[in-house]
Amino acid sequence: MIISTKGRYALRVLVDLAEHRSDEYIPLKEIADRQGISEKYLESILKALVKNNIIAGLRGKGGGYRLSVDPAVLTAGAVLRLTETSLASVACLNKDSDHCERMDDCLTLPLWKGLDKLVCDYLCSVTISDLINGTIKPV
Amino acid sequence: MIISTKGRYALRVLVDLAEHRSDEYIPLKEIADRQGISEKYLESILKALVKNNIIAGLRGKGGGYRLSVDPAVLTAGAVLRLTETSLASVACLNKDSDHCERMDDCLTLPLWKGLDKLVCDYLCSVTISDLINGTIKPV
DNA sequence: CTAAACTCTATTAATTTTGGCAACTGTCAT
DNA sequence: ATGACAGTTGCCAAAATTAATAGAGTTTAG
Numbered sequence: 661m662i663i664s665t666k667g668r669y670a671l672r673v674l675v676d677l678a679e680h681r682s683d684e685y686i687p688l689k690e691i692a693d694r695q696g697i698s699e700k701y702l703e704s705i706l707k708a709l710v711k712n713n714i715i716a717g718l719r720g721k722g723g724g725y726r727l728s729v730d731p732a733v734l735t736a737g738a739v740l741r742l743t744e745t746s747l748a749s750v751a752c753l754n755k756d757s758d759h760c761e762r763m764d765d766c767l768t769l770p771l772w773k774g775l776d777k778l779v780c781d782y783l784c785s786v787t788i789s790d791l792i793n794g795t796i797k798p799v
Numbered sequence: 800m801i802i803s804t805k806g807r808y809a810l811r812v813l814v815d816l817a818e819h820r821s822d823e824y825i826p827l828k829e830i831a832d833r834q835g836i837s838e839k840y841l842e843s844i845l846k847a848l849v850k851n852n853i854i855a856g857l858r859g860k861g862g863g864y865r866l867s868v869d870p871a872v873l874t875a876g877a878v879l880r881l882t883e884t885s886l887a888s889v890a891c892l893n894k895d896s897d898h899c900e901r902m903d904d905c906l907t908l909p910l911w912k913g914l915d916k917l918v919c920d921y922l923c924s925v926t927i928s929d930l931i932n933g934t935i936k937p938v
Numbered sequence: 939c940t941a942a943a944c945t946c947t948a949t950t951a952a953t954t955t956t957g958g959c960a961a962c963t964g965t966c967a968t
Numbered sequence: 969a970t971g972a973c974a975g976t977t978g979c980c981a982a983a984a985t986t987a988a989t990a991g992a993g994t995t996t997a998g
Contacts, residue, residue: 662801662888662914665988671907687942696901700990703944710943719943720997736910745987749801762835767930768810771875774935775801775921782917783910791906796913804954826976839956846978858977859963884953 662779663744669697670705670743671736671791677715678731678788685717685724708742731792737784747783749775801918802883808836809844809882810875810930816854817870817927824856824863847881870931876923886922888914 672695680686688706692699706725709715716728741747750772752760763769790796811834819825827845831838845864848854855867880886888911891899902908929935 661885661890662918663911665890668889668891668907668911671910672905675906685942689942698989701988704989707944717943718997719941719995721939721941722998723942723996725943747801750807751804752807766811767814767933768807770933770935771810771925771930772802772807774925775918778917778921779801779914782914786910786913791910794906794909796909824976828976837955840954842977843955849977856977857963858961858975860975861964862962862976864977 663740666705667740667744669695669702670709670739673702673706674714674727674731674734674739674788675791677725677727678792681727685722685726687724691725705743712742714739714742731788734788735784736786737780740783747780749779802879805844806879806883808841809848809878812841812845813853813866813870813873813878813927814930816864816866817931820866824861824865826863829863844882851881853878853881870927873927874923875925876919879922886919888918
């Protein structure tokens with residue numbers, strides 16, 4: 661599996677927030693209901709997005725979440741990089757830790773590097789607005 | 800992470816078997832040592848390859864594993880489809896089970912379908928021989 | 939006082955990895 | 969011949985790790 665529920669849900673939430681965009685904050689419960697996703701699980705996903713200033717959370721009555729970036733410049737790649745444990749095609753290509761000492765003569769590595777670039781380029785070419793408008797650019 | 804250790808190891812073993820190709824059978828221990836991979840784990844990976852006639856296993860003294868298909872026609876995609884739990888970009892796109900009832904109006908689905916095609920096309924364009932020769936086709 | 943995000947922790951489920959034993963096959967000693 | 973032996977795959981289950989979900993309480997803002 662390439663993308664876990666975490667990244668998938670994050671993207672759906674952002675699309676939801678973009679569709680219902682306004683100055684109001686939208687409570688998590690409302691999003692969770694609309695998207696049919698566990699409230700508590702969403703919470704942990706949104707935390708990463710808040711921390712990285714993709715969305716803003718406001719506590720208390722009338723609080724909730726609100727997009728804080730333009731959906732037309734927010735790419736799927738950027739979102740997934742924040743929510744997925746790792747977007748690298750294989751563990752060997754993770755920046756931190758995991759670096760394999762066979763790198764120099766691993767015959768399969770070029771395959772993974774190629775895949776990596778392909779996937780990154782694709783995901784970074786699609787924005788939240790593209791998803792809403794149904795205009796996914798051909799690769 | 801896109802590709803798990805299972806698929807990664809499978810590919811490395813097949814490259815190894817192709818490099819050392821002959822009528823002889825190569826014991827798992829030898830491959831595991833050469834590749835630095837747990838013997839037991841490899842075993843479970845090779846099982847899937849044996850069952851699908853990619854390689855042949857022979858028990859007893861002088862036994863081991865041997866390629867039973869031409870590495871020039873065996874693609875990375877074919878291997879990964881057998882070893883990875885799922886190559887689909889997201890769970891929703893798995894044939895069996897997992898089918899999501901939001902499919903019809905999910906705004907993110909086209910993204911995943913596009914990613915799926917991209918990845919499949921790429922992986923199926925590369926053969927074991929390509930990996931050995933270092934000739935990975937541009938996409 | 940109430941509705942909401944936030945924090946921290948525990949539970950459940952799925953995946954990955956390891957271990958032990960059975961079954962098979964060739965070789966060598968008798 | 970043949971029986972014991974050693975090297976090997978094959979099978980089944982258990983342990984370890986990671987992902988997904990749920991719960992209870994704390995803080996904040998109207």
